[in-house]
Amino acid sequence: MPRTKKDVVTEFRTAEILQAACRVFAEQGFEQATMAEIARVAGVAKGTLYLYYPSKQDMYWAALGRSLLELAAATRLQVESASTAEQKVHAFIATKLRYFEEHRDFFRIYYSEVGRALCRHGRAARQFDDLYLEQVKVLDQALQHAVRRKAIRPIRTDAAAFALLDLTRSLVTQRLRGLSRASLDEDIEFAFDLAWKGIGHR
Amino acid sequence: MPRTKKDVVTEFRTAEILQAACRVFAEQGFEQATMAEIARVAGVAKGTLYLYYPSKQDMYWAALGRSLLELAAATRLQVESASTAEQKVHAFIATKLRYFEEHRDFFRIYYSEVGRALCRHGRAARQFDDLYLEQVKVLDQALQHAVRRKAIRPIRTDAAAFALLDLTRSLVTQRLRGLSRASLDEDIEFAFDLAWKGIGHR
DNA sequence: CAGCACAATGACCAACGAGTCATTATATCG
DNA sequence: CGATATAATGACTCGTTGGTCATTGTGCTG
DSSP, X not given: OOOHHHHHHHHHHHHXXXXXXXXXXXXXXXXXXXXXXXXXXXXXXXXXXXXXXSXXXXXXXXXXXXXXXXXXXXXXXXXXXXXXXXXXXXXXXXXXXXXXHXXXXXXXXXXXXHHTTTSXXXXXXXXXXXXXXXXXXXXHHHHHHHHHTTSXXXXXXXXXXXXXXXXXXXXXXXXXTTOOOSOHHHHHHHHHHHHHHHHOBO | OOOHHHHHHHHXXXXXXXXXXXXXXXXXXXXXXOHHHHHHHHTSOHHHHHHHOSSHHHHHHHHHHXXXXXXXXXXXXXXXXXXXHHHHHHHHHHHHHHHHHHXXXXXXXXXXXXXXXXXXXXXXXXXXXXXXXXXXXXXXXHHXXXXXXXXXXXXXXXXXXXXXXHHHHHHHHHHXXXXXXXXXXXXXXXXXXXHHHHHOBO
């Protein structure tokens, strides 16, 4: 029998704390963020945090992981359900831009995590990396297929996939920094246009 | 009268320590790097570091700034001395890829610093940001000129410049992570090809 | 309402690391 | 060589912060 009352409250607190953590990690980065500050933002005492998450690291990975998996799943779904190569590339870019637009705090954490990929740090980072490379692979396979079908010119699809992921991130960054005055849809079309002409449609 | 003997030794020590700092900051990131570790790598005592740099921050910015200015200057020179838009874009990409290939530790620091651009942190970061945006501007102006001359199709040159900078970074990252088995020149041509077709030659 | 189980609290602790400075080593020069 | 100035050292200080836990608060149940 599920103890509904208790479970609901617990779930609520857990989410509430996670949201506060998201905010603080996004603003300060992992190292600069303090548990005291997260507690303050969440409106609870420091000790309470540890009733829901065993450590700062765990909290961080909880904040990052949830959205990361959601985004990865959405991207895979959208890309794989698109029929043509053109639509797949478009779906890849559009899904990510739209998701990040709606989850800005997540993007900041994601962005700073990417920045640390070149410094080695603990096992948990590998999990992030795996998911990151998996996203490249999704796009890579779509491109490989397109090359075989001669829908695009023959290029190094893996390198192109990696580049397109970074291109997408680039546009999101511009938006977040307030450097883009265009609408979201315009930015999506811009990125897609650049990408599609770049990899060479026929 | 320049006290040559003393000055030479001082200069040598300063450089030696800076190199060690570069190594450690590249491997660990700013936060994780400790002065003790830098001292160990440099082969001096911790206190000695403070005879040459007043603080960890200062040391970090010394390590980052020197190369950053050098790269910025080289890029500006190469881009401005190229005559056609095509050559300018090529020069931009090639200069950066070549420089980063030769200064991998610098790239790692640079890369992680870019990742923190979305979290606010002290005045000094603004200096980095200014230089970063200045690089975009160099490319932007070349693209604007090209658009006016109808050498490329009319696009948002600022967004394209930003994207090309990120595309370049993407290729360097792939090389550093060992994901590219191509030669440096091949990667340069690949990036240029993608970029040039993307922005649309005529 | 009394008693109880458990959630919340925040003072506290221990570890860590930036930065200091009294002491020691080294180089220069008369 | 001895005196003196300067460079190098590393044990130490002190503020910070992740994590703990004895105490306090809360709500449920009989």
